[in-house]
Amino acid sequence: MRQKIAAGNWKMNGTAPALTELDALAAGLPATPPLVIVCPPAPLLIPAVDRASGIAIGAQDCHTAPSGAHTGDISAPMIADTGASFVIVGHSERREDHGETDAAVRAKAEAAQAAGLCPIVCIGESLSQRETGETLHVIGAQLAASLPETISAENTVVAYEPIWAIGTGKVPSVAQIAEVHDFIRAELENRYGPDVGAAVSLLYGGSVKPDNAAAIFEVDNVDGALVGGASLKAGDFLPIIAALANS
Numbered sequence: 001m002r003q004k005i006a007a008g009n010w011k012m013n014g015t016a017p018a019l020t021e022l023d024a025l026a027a028g029l030p031a032t033p034p035l036v037i038v039c040p041p042a043p044l045l046i047p048a049v050d051r052a053s054g055i056a057i058g059a060q061d062c063h064t065a066p067s068g069a070h071t072g073d074i075s076a077p078m079i080a081d082t083g084a085s086f087v088i089v090g091h092s093e094r095r096e097d098h099g100e101t102d103a104a105v106r107a108k109a110e111a112a113q114a115a116g117l118c119p120i121v122c123i124g125e126s127l128s129q130r131e132t133g134e135t136l137h138v139i140g141a142q143l144a145a146s147l148p149e150t151i152s153a154e155n156t157v158v159a160y161e162p163i164w165a166i167g168t169g170k171v172p173s174v175a176q177i178a179e180v181h182d183f184i185r186a187e188l189e190n191r192y193g194p195d196v197g198a199a200v201s202l203l204y205g206g207s208v209k210p211d212n213a214a215a216i217f218e219v220d221n222v223d224g225a226l227v228g229g230a231s232l233k234a235g236d237f238l239p240i241i242a243a244l245a246n247s
């Protein structure tokens with residue numbers, strides 16, 4: 001059975017008072033919860049790790065190098081040192097705001113693995129790529145160039161986040177999600193072998209909300225979600241977690 005994962009990406013939101021959401025999450029988890037991960041901004045990693053109960057903590061980015069002259073950056077070993085266990089790499093906002101290439105994303109994912117972290121590698125097409133029928137081609141190229149050389153179910157998670165669905169309230173149809181997730185699964189099985197390819201968790205991200213989560217989690221090869229806005233408040237994130245637990 002693949003690991004079900006509900007991951008929350010707080011993006012650049014939250015100062016210390018937001019940590020109370022972790023208490024509310026812990027208090028409201030279902031009896032048999034999926035793996036729940038919260039990725040707060042970097043300054044909150046240490047207090048989040050200290051405070052979280054039954055919730056894993058992840059960062060939102062890491063540098064490719066373990067240390068060095070890179071002002072403002074944070075390395076994977078530094079993240080591991082906080083007690084966090086995951087790191088998002090290749091989010092479309094990083095690719096866009098910071099010009100991150102597939103090669104950089106792959107180097108970050110491999111740096112994360114080397115530090116003992118599990119990277120959550122994000123891929124996804126733009127609206128114009130979808131409209132011109134390039135989605136699977138784009139996803140295939142991103143997978144080929146962004147994923148580490150070797151992966152396992154324990155050290156890699158893949159998140160499909162169509163850029164046009166992020167923060168927009170627009171969600172692909174279940175058929176569209178199924179098409180891409182089936183394609184990703186097949187690509188993973190091809191490249192890494194059927195056992196590894198079948199075991200890696202695939203998350204969907206982009207406007208996942210309490211009212212659409214259950215339908216998304218019904219889709220084959222959707223093993224969970226990477227949630228932005230609706231992960232900021234436990235009152236929104238908990239119903240999504242419950243929907244995943246019941247799927």
Ligand SMILES: O=C(CO)COP(=O)(O)O
Pocket residue numbers: 009091161165166167168169205206207208226227228229230
């Ligand atoms: O980018 C996302 C998670 O990484 C999705 O964000 P929203 O859930 O706010 O659309």
